[in-house]
Amino acid sequence: MSESERKVSRRQFIGGxxxxxxxxxxxxxxxxVSTAPPAVAxxxxxxxxxxARVTETATVPAPAKKIKAGFIYVGPVGDFGWSYGHDRGxxxxxxxxxxxxxxxxAIPEPEVGGAIDRMVAEGADVVFTTSFxxxxxxxxxxxxxxxxxxWHCSGYKRSxxxxxxxxxxxxxxxxCGLAAxxxxxxxxIGYVAAHPIPEVVRHINAFVLGARExxxxxxxxxxxxxxxxxxxxxxxxxxxxxxxxxxxxxxxxEDSPTTLQVAEEYQGKGKxxxxxxxxxxxxxYGPKAHLTGQVVDxxxxxxxxxxxxxxxxxxxxxxxxxxxxxxxTIDGWRASDGGVTVAPINPAIPENVRTLIEKRRADMRAQxxxxxxxxxxxxxxxxxxxxxxxxxxxxLWTMDWFVEGIVSKIPK
Amino acid sequence: xxxxxxxxxxxTPFVLGTIGEIYAERSGVLNLGVEGMMAMGxxxxxxxxxxTGNLGxxxxxxxxxxxxxxxxxxxxxxxxxxxxxxxxxAITILGLGLSGFLGKPMIxxxxxxxxxxxxxxxxxxxxxxxxxxxxxxxxYASILSALVLWFVLFKTRPGLNARSAGENxxxxxxxxxxxxxxxxxxxxxxxxxxxxxxxxxSLMYTPLWIEGMTAGRGWIVIALTIFATWNPLRALLGxxxxxxxxxxxxxxxxxxxxxxxxxxxxxxxxxxxxxxLVVISAEAVKRRIGVPAxxxxxxxxxxx
Numbered sequence: 001m002s003e004s005e006r007k008v009s010r011r012q013f014i015g016g017x018x019x020x021x022x023x024x025x026x027x028x029x030x031x032x033v034s035t036a037p038p039a040v041a042x043x044x045x046x047x048x049x050x051x052a053r054v055t056e057t058a059t060v061p062a063p064a065k066k067i068k069a070g071f072i073y074v075g076p077v078g079d080f081g082w083s084y085g086h087d088r089g090x091x092x093x094x095x096x097x098x099x100x101x102x103x104x105x106a107i108p109e110p111e112v113g114g115a116i117d118r119m120v121a122e123g124a125d126v127v128f129t130t131s132f133x134x135x136x137x138x139x140x141x142x143x144x145x146x147x148x149x150x151w152h153c154s155g156y157k158r159s160x161x162x163x164x165x166x167x168x169x170x171x172x173x174x175x176c177g178l179a180a181x182x183x184x185x186x187x188x189i190g191y192v193a194a195h196p197i198p199e200v201v202r203h204i205n206a207f208v209l210g211a212r213e214x215x216x217x218x219x220x221x222x223x224x225x226x227x228x229x230x231x232x233x234x235x236x237x238x239x240x241x242x243x244x245x246x247x248x249x250x251x252x253x254e255d256s257p258t259t260l261q262v263a264e265e266y267q268g269k270g271k272x273x274x275x276x277x278x279x280x281x282x283x284x285y286g287p288k289a290h291l292t293g294q295v296v297d298x299x300x301x302x303x304x305x306x307x308x309x310x311x312x313x314x315x316x317x318x319x320x321x322x323x324x325x326x327x328x329t330i331d332g333w334r335a336s337d338g339g340v341t342v343a344p345i346n347p348a349i350p351e352n353v354r355t356l357i358e359k360r361r362a363d364m365r366a367q368x369x370x371x372x373x374x375x376x377x378x379x380x381x382x383x384x385x386x387x388x389x390x391x392x393x394x395x396l397w398t399m400d401w402f403v404e405g406i407v408s409k410i411p412k
Numbered sequence: 413x414x415x416x417x418x419x420x421x422x423x424t425p426f427v428l429g430t431i432g433e434i435y436a437e438r439s440g441v442l443n444l445g446v447e448g449m450m451a452m453g454x455x456x457x458x459x460x461x462x463x464t465g466n467l468g469x470x471x472x473x474x475x476x477x478x479x480x481x482x483x484x485x486x487x488x489x490x491x492x493x494x495x496x497x498x499x500x501x502a503i504t505i506l507g508l509g510l511s512g513f514l515g516k517p518m519i520x521x522x523x524x525x526x527x528x529x530x531x532x533x534x535x536x537x538x539x540x541x542x543x544x545x546x547x548x549x550x551x552y553a554s555i556l557s558a559l560v561l562w563f564v565l566f567k568t569r570p571g572l573n574a575r576s577a578g579e580n581x582x583x584x585x586x587x588x589x590x591x592x593x594x595x596x597x598x599x600x601x602x603x604x605x606x607x608x609x610x611x612x613x614s615l616m617y618t619p620l621w622i623e624g625m626t627a628g629r630g631w632i633v634i635a636l637t638i639f640a641t642w643n644p645l646r647a648l649l650g651x652x653x654x655x656x657x658x659x660x661x662x663x664x665x666x667x668x669x670x671x672x673x674x675x676x677x678x679x680x681x682x683x684x685x686x687x688x689l690v691v692i693s694a695e696a697v698k699r700r701i702g703v704p705a706x707x708x709x710x711x712x713x714x715x716x
Contacts, residue, residue: 076512076623077516078512078515078516078622078623078624079622080519080620080622190666221666223665224665226675227627229624229627231617231620231625231627232422232613232617232618232625232627232629233627233658233662234618235617235618236422236658236659236661236662237662237665239413239659239662240659240662240663240665241662241666243414243418244663244666244667245666255622256618256620256622256625257620258618258620261618261619261620280520282520284520284521407668408665408666408668409668411675
């Protein structure tokens with residue numbers, strides 16, 4: 001994968017911002033053991049499919065041995081965001097009779113080595129580490145335990161027995177942008193952003209590109225929280241965008257449904273403000289204000305990864321799932337979008353826009369459409385991608401400029 | 413929502429938490445467990461609202477939850493004479509961990525939210541009306557309690573008793589006051605108010621439950637207590653100052669001021685706290701503002 005050292009993922013920041021949380025989490029530290037139900041499992045036939053796929057490179061003995069998989073989370077599983085999403089993925093695996101899972105939550109990044117050691121000592125065959133800052137210790141653990149497998153989420157380093165995986169949202173933010181353009185009355189949209197890092201900048205850009213595909217008059221405003229998680233501050237930021245700039249659609253990168261709740265509050269006061277789901281379907285937090293959103297299903301990815309290991313066909317892959325990956329466009333794995341998908345689409349969005357959303361979604365799944373395709377100018381008018389040029393993985397992974405139409409600047 | 417109305421809302425959890433902590437500290441007990449008690453209050457309020465739909469009950473239960481947690485601190489620091497800092501930190505860790513554990517079923521749930529209502533006549537007053545008198549019941553309660561508690565603390569005998577327990581417990585004891593009881597009551601009251609502050613967060617400000625949603629507000633309460641020089645009226649001002657900074661920082665960003673250094677704006681609440689603390693801790697200032705002399709010291713009968 002890329003050597004882009006500049007990519008700083010969100011996880012890295014969490015250690016600092018949730019210092020208190022981490023301490024609290026220690027008190028609640030519990031290695032939950034979920035024993036898989038032994039009954040009929042729909043996962044088995046799929047496993048067979050996978051097995052067939054890799055027979056060229058591996059002799060496949062009868063898969064009999066149970067696998068024990070450990071998951072390490074940087075936050076508490078109760079964050080309703082990142083760690084919550086991964087743990088939901090782990091729980092999804094309970095249907096696999098050959099799998100046993102357990103987890104450790106709120107593990108600060110410097111302490112992950114010890115957590116891996118404990119998991120291996122408890123008999124883990126494979127360990128998933130789900131924070132950017134866990135990357136180097138995970139690779140080191142791979143050297144230390146050559147007969148165990150490791151998977152690191154959101155990084156770029158791999159080795160013989162260490163794989164990398166990530167689910168990417170920018171295409172979905174593009175669809176959110178289309179939805180935003182469909183409902184905005186003020187032609188001003190806002191974004192409550194966590195930290196100014198390439199991942200977030202890419203998502204903001206995709207959101208604004210989507211909105212301006214439909215309506216080039218749209219302007220976007222961004223406020224930065226400098227925190228991955230703080231519902232109170234998020235509320236303050238969302239209110240500020242509505243009150244000072246009259247933004248009536250708000251997207252966000254923050255691990256709580258607060259922005260959506262604020263939008264719903266304004267809807268209740270007779271002022272239409274709209275927002276989205278993030279990570280999970282959050283419709284319940286804003287039944288009126290919810291347009292659509294980005295949803296991740298780590299369970300599919302975990303099942304995909306573990307199926308290889310169960311078939312004793314482990315490969316150190318670099319999985320970067322976008323729309324359709326892990327879904328039906330790959331190999332008939334699922335009749336859905338796969339690991340990442342859109343949240344339910346609000347019928348309040350005009351029908352022609354909903355049709356366009358579905359079209360773009362299908363085109364992106366089939367890789368016929370790519371949001372970052374030139375001509376794309378940055379906010380200073382400089383041409384960043386020539387007509388027809390598609391952004392490369394590295395372009396996306398190091399993005400540090402705003403597209404045309406965004407009024408706010410990126411803090412340096 | 414105007415900036416001022418927003419400020420009052422953002423400041424209200426600080427008002428509630430700080431006036432409670434002022435009473436605890438005035439009686440001589442430092443309680444660093446505010447963050448934990450707030451978290452428990454937030455969870456209890458949300459859970460009660462979720463299961464019963466009764467917001468009044470939710471508020472009462474949040475106060476009880478905060479109070480129960482503070483009693484542990486009271487027992488450890490007053491009866492067992494444990495180090496108050498250690499005991500308080502333990503309460504924070506316990507409160508955050510326990511609320512995270514008990515709150516698992518509440519994640520992703522929604523519950524009734526505390527609505528706002530206008531007070532007739534008062535809400536008609538220009539400027540002040542919409543800011544102060546078109547809010548929710550906890551905002552009214554917080555303003556009222558700041559006024560009443562200031563009066564109680566400085567103008568009544570129970571208030572004098574509480575202060576003497578924190579100034580010179582041996583003297584208070586020799587005058588026939590039950591120092592232990594006074595301290596217990598004040599710490600309990602602090603816990604009740606911290607629970608209420610938590611309830612404000614999960615019932616009104618961000619009506620949801622997420623583990624760790626207090627996000628450090630309990631620590632700001634500790635700083636505000638000192639900043640307010642243990643005076644409930646100044647607590648009101650200080651809390652709104654902080655609330656204003658919270659509300660203002662993002663409005664400035666949104667209109668494009670300080671966009672090259674929003675970190676600075678984000679830092680403002682903490683910077684305000686630090687500067688305030690530095691000014692206050694100067695010896696001359698300290699004498700004038702009257703730090704409770706026995707703050708942080710366990711009282712042992714007959715030993716001083």
